[in-house]
Amino acid sequence: MSYAIIGLGKIGTAIAQAFAHQGIEVIVASRRPVDALAAQIGPSLIPRSVEDAVKADVVILAVPFATHRDVAQAAQSWQGKLVIDATNALGVPPEELDGLPSSAFIARSLPGAQVVKAFNHLPAATLAQGPKAPQGGRRVIFVSSDDDAASASVATLVDRLGFAPVQLGKLNEGGLLVQARGNTWGRLIFQDLVRFD
Ligand SMILES: NC(=O)c1ccc[n+]([C@@H]2O[C@H](COP(=O)([O-])OP(=O)(O)OC[C@H]3O[C@@H](n4cnc5c(N)ncnc54)[C@H](OP(=O)(O)O)[C@@H]3O)[C@@H](O)[C@H]2O)c1
Numbered sequence: 001m002s003y004a005i006i007g008l009g010k011i012g013t014a015i016a017q018a019f020a021h022q023g024i025e026v027i028v029a030s031r032r033p034v035d036a037l038a039a040q041i042g043p044s045l046i047p048r049s050v051e052d053a054v055k056a057d058v059v060i061l062a063v064p065f066a067t068h069r070d071v072a073q074a075a076q077s078w079q080g081k082l083v084i085d086a087t088n089a090l091g092v093p094p095e096e097l098d099g100l101p102s103s104a105f106i107a108r109s110l111p112g113a114q115v116v117k118a119f120n121h122l123p124a125a126t127l128a129q130g131p132k133a134p135q136g137g138r139r140v141i142f143v144s145s146d147d148d149a150a151s152a153s154v155a156t157l158v159d160r161l162g163f164a165p166v167q168l169g170k171l172n173e174g175g176l177l178v179q180a181r182g183n184t185w186g187r188l189i190f191q192d193l194v195r196f197d
Contacts, residue, residue, distance in 0.1 A: 141163040
C-alpha cells in the first residue's frame with residue numbers, strides 16, 4: 001500500500017511527521033518543491049510532483065478546500081483509490097456544496113475513489129504533538145465515510161500511526177460532527193480527546 005500527502009503546509013506537515021515517527025514511507029507533494037522540508041521532517045518522506053503523488057493507493061488531501069479540483073485533475077484516474085480528506089470547508093456557503101457534506105462534495109470530483117474524512121478535526125499544532133497525550137493515553141482521530149470498508153482501512157492506518165481511531169459512521173451522520181458547515185464548526189472539531197486502552 002503506497003501513501004501520498006498532497007499539500008505540505010501546516011496540516012500536511014503534521015500528518016507527515018506522524019508517518020515519519022513510525023518510519024512509514026509516504027510521498028509528499030505541493031505546488032512548490034518540498035525536497036528541503038521533506039528531508040527536515042524525516043527520511044521516510046519521498047518528495048515528488050503532484051502528478052506522481054496522486055498515483056499512490058492512498059492519497060491524503062491536505063490542501064485548501066477550494067483547490068481539491070486542481071488535485072483531482074492531476075490524476076488520470078481515481079478508480080479504486082482511497083482518499084483521506086483532511087480539509088475543512090469553513091466559510092463555504094452550504095448551497096455551493098449542493099447541501100452535501102464537504103467530503104461528499106469533494107468525492108464528486110474523484111470518480112471511483114472512496115473518500116474518508118480524517119485528520120481534519122485538530123489544529124495542526126495539536127496534531128503535530130503526536131499520538132501520546134500528556135496525561136497518558138492516545139490522542140483520538142475521528143474517521144467518517146460513506147464506505148464502511150474504507151473507513152475501517154483508514155482506522156487501521158490511524159492506529160498504525162499511533163493514534164486512537166474513532167469511527168463516526170457516514171459523512172452525513174456522525175461525520176457532520178467533524179466538518180464545517182458555512183461558518184459553523186461541527187461539535188467535535190477541536191476536541192482534543194484521549195483514549196485510554
Ligand atoms: N491548519 C490547521 O490547523 C488545520 C487543521 C485541520 C484541517 N485543516 C485543513 O487542511 C487544509 C490545509 O490547511 P493548512 O492550514 O495546512 O494550509 P497551508 O498551511 O496554507 O498549506 C496548504 C498546502 O497546500 C498546498 N497546495 C495549495 N494548492 C495546491 C494545489 N493545487 N496542489 C498541490 N498543493 C497545493 C500548498 O502548497 P504551496 O505552499 O506549494 O502553495 C501548501 O503546502 C485546509 O482545508 C484546512 O481547512 C487545517
